[in-house]
Amino acid sequence: MNDLRCTDLGVAYGELVAVRPLDLQVLGGQVLAVTGPSGAGKSSLLWALACALRPAAATVTGAVEVDGRELGDRDDAARAGVVLVPQGNGLSVTLSAEESILVPLLGLGVPAREATGRVTEQLARVGLAEFGRHLVDQLSGGQQQRVALARAFALQPRVLLADESTSDLDAGNRELMIAALLEEAARGAAVVLATHDPEAAARTDAVLALDEGTATWVRPLT
Numbered sequence: 001m002n003d004l005r006c007t008d009l010g011v012a013y014g015e016l017v018a019v020r021p022l023d024l025q026v027l028g029g030q031v032l033a034v035t036g037p038s039g040a041g042k043s044s045l046l047w048a049l050a051c052a053l054r055p056a057a058a059t060v061t062g063a064v065e066v067d068g069r070e071l072g073d074r075d076d077a078a079r080a081g082v083v084l085v086p087q088g089n090g091l092s093v094t095l096s097a098e099e100s101i102l103v104p105l106l107g108l109g110v111p112a113r114e115a116t117g118r119v120t121e122q123l124a125r126v127g128l129a130e131f132g133r134h135l136v137d138q139l140s141g142g143q144q145q146r147v148a149l150a151r152a153f154a155l156q157p158r159v160l161l162a163d164e165s166t167s168d169l170d171a172g173n174r175e176l177m178i179a180a181l182l183e184e185a186a187r188g189a190a191v192v193l194a195t196h197d198p199e200a201a202a203r204t205d206a207v208l209a210l211d212e213g214t215a216t217w218v219r220p221l222t
Ligand SMILES: Nc1ncnc2c1ncn2[C@@H]1O[C@H](COP(=O)(O)OP(=O)(O)OP(=O)(O)O)[C@@H](O)[C@H]1O
Pocket: 013, 016, 018, 036, 037, 038, 039, 040, 041, 042, 043, 044, 045, 057, 087
């Protein structure tokens, strides 16, 4: 289960077609890499899969389903366990690393004791156990990326969409985070990574290349 499927999913910003309608199915346990040059449409595809594009900003066509149930909007997608780690992290600079992970968990109704346990566990998993009290603003770009991943992991996503989540990391931390993303799939999540990193793409089950919004399989899902 935890299967992500889209049918005829397309994105346009006014006249500009960012993603030409495509069909995709990523099963729970699978990892798909979406590659392509800057401006190819990778973020647009991930945001559309997360139902996170505002109708005022973009025209999204087609449908996204998790386990056969069509998602209506962003709240619906969040309820279905779809977690997006946006490019640039999407963290609030006024929160500490711990609070960044804790607040969404409490918002979802996770009991405080369990939420606190998940914060500790995930900060340690991304190598930031000592940085929980630091404000996001006081962390490096790479540390912020790891907090954003820890926040996503703590939500125990059924579908994890990570947009360039290893771009600011040194080789050691990149390796750790790629391994953690693969572990999320092993736990049962459907994982989609937008990445410029050939090493990360090589570790996934399949690679879809986007170019000016047109998708081509480099290595198809089986
Ligand atoms: N909000 C927006 N309004 C208008 N055009 C947009 C908007 N967001 C993206 N675009 C355009 O849509 C196209 C696809 O952008 P997108 O961010 O999806 O590409 P990308 O492959 O993720 O690029 P990068 O690797 O640089 O992050 C680009 O031509 C971009 O300029």
